[in-house]
Amino acid sequence: MANNSLLDRSRTVAGPGYNRWLVPPAALAIHLAIGQAYAFSVFKKPLGSLISGNPDAPAPTDWTPAQLGIIFSIAIVLLGLSAAVFGKWLERVGPRKAMLASALCFGGGFFIAALGVHLHSLWLVYFGYGFVGGIGLGIGYISPVSTLIKWFPDRRGVATGMAIMGFGGGAMIGSPLAVALMDRFKDSAPQGVAPTFIVMGLIYLLFMQFGVWTIRVPADDWKPAGYTPSTEHNALITSGNVTADNAIKTPQFWLLWVVLCMNVTAGIGVLESASPLIQEAFSDKNLGAGRGVTAAAAAGFVGLLSLFNLLGRFFWSSASDKLGRKTTYAIYFGLGILLYALVPTLGASASLALFVVVCCVILSMYGGGFATIPAYLSDLFGKMQVGAIHGRLLTAWSTAGVLGPLIVNYLHSSAKEQNLEGAAAYQSVFYTMAGVLVIGLIANFLVRPVAEKYFEKEAAPQKAVA
Structure with missing residues (x-):
């Protein structure tokens, strides 16, 4: 993309006087969304009874709990792998472009998985929620972290805690939302799963845009007013940088x-x-x-x-x-x-x-x-x-x-x-x-x-x- 793109890192550098406490909500918008992964278990029984319609009496062609358990495992493995692969790219292009990529992959994973449910293709669900969605998880997980650390050199633990707390809380939103949507759509599709995936994918894709367009990075020479590195508990703290x-x-x-x-x-x-x-x-x-x-x-x-x-x-x-x-x-x-x-x-x-x-x-x-x-x-x-x-x-x-x-x-x-x-x-x-x-x-x-x-x-x- 051209350097003057709205997604370019240079377009996210905050001006003088910017309030750094506006950054944590942007980070939370990403982590509250991708934290839905912890609530995946609410889909296990519905996904295991798409044919029979009865979780307690599955049909021979229904997906087994072991088969469904692989979906979450793929997502977590891809979280780690994509975070490792795309970490340097994130540092180069900045958090806005990375957050948008995360939103597209995470939301898109739901859409692909919905098609897999509709066609009763487990491999398509693996690819959608597990592989594509897992890439969105990994990029989204690390996107806000380095930005927050740069904004809060004096409170690094507080800063990372604010964002990663959102990932832990995502399931508390995602679980009841999924249950309510499946109940709403249960008469129009098997267990209401496919339309639920579509709606949740759209909701998360849009919700994550708040983080995409409000995130800011500090100027290279910025530091908090009156900040001097602490001399307490700092035997391991360096003032240099390692690639x-x-x-x-x-x-x-x-x-x-x-x-x-x-x-x-x-x-x-x-x-x-x-x-x-x-x-x-x-x-x-x-x-x-x-x-x-x-x-x-x-x-x-x-x-x-x-x-x-x-x-x-x-x-x-x-x-x-x-x-x-x-x-x-x-x-x-x-x-x-x-x-x-x-x-x-x-x-x-x-x-x-x-x-x-x-x-x-x-x-x-x-x-x-x-x-x-x-x-x-x-x-x-x-x-x-x-x-x-x-x-x-x-x-x-x-x-x-x-x-x-x-x-x-x-x-x-x-x-x-x-x-x-x-x-x-x-x-x-x-x-x-x-x-x-x-x-x-x-x-x-x-x-x-x-x-x-x-x-x-x-x-x-x-x-x-x-």
């Missing part, structure tokens, strides 16, 4: 890759197990008739976990501005190890209230891990190409998105084969996830300031602030 290509050559990048992968793998372990565990461990059989946790109550519990996942993204990332990123992750892992190991005991002892509290704290740290990592990267590698570096690191999320469910399903199936029930059937899951967090704790402990040789020569001074 994305050089960042992946450093041990720090791969240590943080392990940190994120372990945090997400363990968190997915709770997300996969919490609802069935609370129903099995706190059943009428164990607590007495009428006292057990019902399916409806378990659904409410999952909603509560989603809320703490959302709140943790802002709380913990904001706290990291004061505590320091390394200390914050030490809390995630150190406290997490204790809490994960405690969950099976609480289930076995029928301590319902404490069980709920522990799981909520765990999920808050799971969400906090996502929101804190961009600021951690900015501390270590500078802000110049932090979006591209963040994009490459998100391949850890893609890996965990596959690894976590595999571990959980294998361990739980093995426990069932041994005729273990209730909390005992999940004991190996939570103990293993505690072990996963030990690996993350060690990786975080090993993080040191980035060596001077990796920094851009013109970025001076290049040494980490002592």
